Amino acid sequence: xxTISKVRYSRRSMLKAGxxxxxxxxxxAPMVWGQETKNITLRxxxxxxxxxxxxxxKVKEDLGFTLEMTALDSxxxxxxxxxxxxxxxxxxxxxxxxxxxxxxxNLQAMDTSKIANYDKIVGIFRDGKLTPESVIAQGTAPHTVxxxxxxxxxxxxxxxxxxxxxxxxxxxxxxLGIRPDLIGRPINNWSELLNPEFKGKASILDISSIGIxxxxxxxxxxxxxxxxxxxxxxxxxIDLTLGIFTEAKKNGQFRAFWKSFDxxxxxxxxxxVVIQSMWSPAITAVRSQGIPCVYQPLEEGYRSWGGxxxxxxxxxxxxxxxxxxxxxxxxxxxxxxxxxxxxxYSAVPETSKNFMSEDEWGFWFEGKEAAGDITNPFGDVMExxxxxxxxxxxxxxxxxxxxxxxxxDENQYMVRKWNEFIAA
Amino acid sequence: xxxxxxxxxxxxGVSVRNTSVIGWLLASPxxxxxxxxxxxxxxxxxxxxxxGATEWSIYPAFxxxxxxxxxxxxxxxxxxxxxxxxxxxxxxCTLLIGFTVAYYLAFHIRSLTWQIALFLLCTIPFLTSNIIxxxxxxxxxxxxxxxxxxxxxxxxIDEPLEWLLFSDFSVVLAFVHLYTLFMVVPIxxxxxxxxxxxxxxxxxxxxxxxxxxxxxxxxxxxPGIMIGTxxxxxxxxxxFITVRFMSGSQSANMGRLIQNDIALxxxxxxxxxxxxxxxxxxxxxxxxxxxxxxxKEL
Numbered sequence: 262x263x264t265i266s267k268v269r270y271s272r273r274s275m276l277k278a279g280x281x282x283x284x285x286x287x288x289x290a291p292m293v294w295g296q297e298t299k300n301i302t303l304r305x306x307x308x309x310x311x312x313x314x315x316x317x318x319k320v321k322e323d324l325g326f327t328l329e330m331t332a333l334d335s336x337x338x339x340x341x342x343x344x345x346x347x348x349x350x351x352x353x354x355x356x357x358x359x360x361x362x363x364x365x366x367n368l369q370a371m372d373t374s375k376i377a378n379y380d381k382i383v384g385i386f387r388d389g390k391l392t393p394e395s396v397i398a399q400g401t402a403p404h405t406v407x408x409x410x411x412x413x414x415x416x417x418x419x420x421x422x423x424x425x426x427x428x429x430x431x432x433x434x435x436x437l438g439i440r441p442d443l444i445g446r447p448i449n450n451w452s453e454l455l456n457p458e459f460k461g462k463a464s465i466l467d468i469s470s471i472g473i474x475x476x477x478x479x480x481x482x483x484x485x486x487x488x489x490x491x492x493x494x495x496x497x498x499i500d501l502t503l504g505i506f507t508e509a510k511k512n513g514q515f516r517a518f519w520k521s522f523d524x525x526x527x528x529x530x531x532x533x534v535v536i537q538s539m540w541s542p543a544i545t546a547v548r549s550q551g552i553p554c555v556y557q558p559l560e561e562g563y564r565s566w567g568g569x570x571x572x573x574x575x576x577x578x579x580x581x582x583x584x585x586x587x588x589x590x591x592x593x594x595x596x597x598x599x600x601x602x603x604x605x606y607s608a609v610p611e612t613s614k615n616f617m618s619e620d621e622w623g624f625w626f627e628g629k630e631a632a633g634d635i636t637n638p639f640g641d642v643m644e645x646x647x648x649x650x651x652x653x654x655x656x657x658x659x660x661x662x663x664x665x666x667x668x669x670d671e672n673q674y675m676v677r678k679w680n681e682f683i684a685a
Numbered sequence: 686x687x688x689x690x691x692x693x694x695x696x697x698g699v700s701v702r703n704t705s706v707i708g709w710l711l712a713s714p715x716x717x718x719x720x721x722x723x724x725x726x727x728x729x730x731x732x733x734x735x736x737g738a739t740e741w742s743i744y745p746a747f748x749x750x751x752x753x754x755x756x757x758x759x760x761x762x763x764x765x766x767x768x769x770x771x772x773x774x775x776x777x778c779t780l781l782i783g784f785t786v787a788y789y790l791a792f793h794i795r796s797l798t799w800q801i802a803l804f805l806l807c808t809i810p811f812l813t814s815n816i817i818x819x820x821x822x823x824x825x826x827x828x829x830x831x832x833x834x835x836x837x838x839x840x841x842i843d844e845p846l847e848w849l850l851f852s853d854f855s856v857v858l859a860f861v862h863l864y865t866l867f868m869v870v871p872i873x874x875x876x877x878x879x880x881x882x883x884x885x886x887x888x889x890x891x892x893x894x895x896x897x898x899x900x901x902x903x904x905x906x907x908p909g910i911m912i913g914t915x916x917x918x919x920x921x922x923x924x925f926i927t928v929r930f931m932s933g934s935q936s937a938n939m940g941r942l943i944q945n946d947i948a949l950x951x952x953x954x955x956x957x958x959x960x961x962x963x964x965x966x967x968x969x970x971x972x973x974x975x976x977x978x979x980x981k982e983l
Contacts (some may be wrong), residue, residue, distance in 0.1 A: 517933020
């Protein structure tokens with residue numbers, strides 16, 4: 262085993278240094294230092310949303326080690342995390358994927374005492390409540406699969422045990438995307454997805470765990486059925502939900518189904534589809550082509566998702582220290598700001614604020630009118646001055662979450678039924 | 686006879702036993718490659734098709750659950766029929782186009798240089814990935830795509846044609862586009878070997894053009910047609926990506942069932958589907974081979 266030199270910086274010495282703010286935020290954890298770090302390579306994989314090369318570049322710059330990124334779709338991510346534990350060091354996965362993958366023992370629990378900003382992580386990922394008055398939404402809420410019993414824990418616990426399965430990094434509230442110019446009237450309910458008015462112009466995503474939740478929102482909104490728990494349906498409820506959608510499919514309601522981000526953008530931008538399930542950055546991607554597209558807030562609320570970073574069980578020694586350092590750096594603000602300027606939320610918003618302009622913070626987080634043009638981290642103008650974010654502020658949006666992406670007890674049955682729906 | 690036998694074995698003192706050893710040695714590299722890269726994986730697939738699966742793992746077992754579920758679900762049969770439908774329509778279209786192109790190249794182009802030049806021209810699209818060739822149809826056929834806007838501006842239609850994209854039409858179109866060359870090549874190859882004097886003889890005997898085509902050229906081209914057919918049928922039956930993209934994920938074939946299962950970590954179920962598909966394709970090809978002796982061509 263290589264022993265590595267660790268240097269603990271005093272707050273003072275850091276403040277003296279130039280650009281201290283960046284390092285200071287990541288500071289409290291012991292820092293891996295010395296020449297060895299340069300030779301460390303951590304292999305991260307995850308969905309496209311947060312596997313960005315900019316992050317890897319910044320890691321190299323700030324922390325010195327190399328981060329290799331692989332972006333895959335949700336199914337492939339699950340598959341890899343479950344079947345190839347030695348192919349990665351860091352898994353950037355969603356909480357519902359964690360529910361599936363954790364029992365395999367391929368990930369290791371993380372000691373929250375080593376996480377500097379743990380206390381600043383938003384309540385959703387800790388006790389499940391955004392504000393003390395919040396009601397916890399249905400589905401696989403992140404806090405229900407966010408903690409385990411101990412270092413070798415294999416089961417989830419409800420309370421903050423000090424051992425996290427995933428360190429939350431990114432989340433958002435999803436809803437339907439629409440083309441207001443082609444619809445020409447207000448859309449306020451999920452049920453509009455199956456409105457015959459949009460026959461042949463609707464779409465839904467072909468990722469069963471997420472799609473089934475969108476379907477449940479639609480079914481409830483249509484008044485067909487009210488689920489005791491959308492995130493954990495019985496076989497009869499699954500049959501009912503997919504039955505309604507199979508009928509709609511046979512009637513030609515859907516133009517196509519999409520599986521990747523780019524497909525959803527193309528469907529919307531080309532006008533093939535005017536209403537569909539969509540992810541926030543896909544909306545901005547359509548809008549940045551000069552095509553009107555709205556992430557429509559709906560009366561029934563949002564379907565939400567959250568992602569986090571998990572560590573491979575085989576990670577140890579110097580690499581493990583580097584991974585903790587990376588996590589602390591992740592929560593220290595730069596990445597948060599980077600993600601928030603694309604429309605996602607950071608797990609520790611207050612640190613991200615330091616990396617956003619006042620106007621950006623006002624627009625993305627507080628739901629205020631933009632004073633000037635709002636650009637994304639790549640420099641493209643996303644919104645003109647005067648624009649207001651669809652759905653309003655962080656608390657308006659995350660406070661109106663109706664359900665989380667979920668894995669159900671009857672998941673295998675649901676998956677088979679989903680396959681039949683696609684083949685119908 | 687005895688003399689020949691004498692000469693065959695004696696002069697170099699090589700015994701019959703040794704020749705057979707040499708024969709085995711000569712065949713062994715290929716056998717080994719086939720064993721490792723063909724027989725072993727297929728055996729593995731067959732074995733796994735009897736295993737069980739949880740959501741995140743597979744465990745060894747010997748159970749018929751996967752087959753039972755597969756063979757009792759009416760979805761399987763519908764998907765299977767759909768797969769055969771795609772294969773049949775694609776086969777007819779590629780055969781008609783492929784035969785025509787090959788016929789033109791083989792009998793209407795007189796100089797060899799031009800034949801080679803035009804043949805190479807046919808292969809140019811293959812210089813790009815077939816995914817790209819397939820996807821480029823999407824903006825062309827879309828609701829506001831080039832095809833629709835051209836037809837509208839010509840006054841042929843008033844409303845965009847919805848069935849151009851994300852339909853069986855677009856799936857088959859892409860298949861035909863992707864796989865016609867696999868029909869052209871073997872047919873062209875067999876046509877080039879047809880003795881031209883046979884055609885002259887047919888003409889001398891008073892056969893019309895069509896009679897020559899039907900009674901002389903088509904029978905002699907059969908091996909090429911069969912080889913092309915095997916290519917096209919096997920490719921279409923095993924495809925999943927064309928169906929997914931061109932139908933907008935709305936149609937399914939066997940390949941997509943397998944793909945979905947793999948994505949959801951249901952390897953045993955995927956293996957069972959693969960085994961069924963493999964058996965079907967082998968039966969199809971076996972039947973086709975009964976009609977023609979391909980060895981004669983190779």
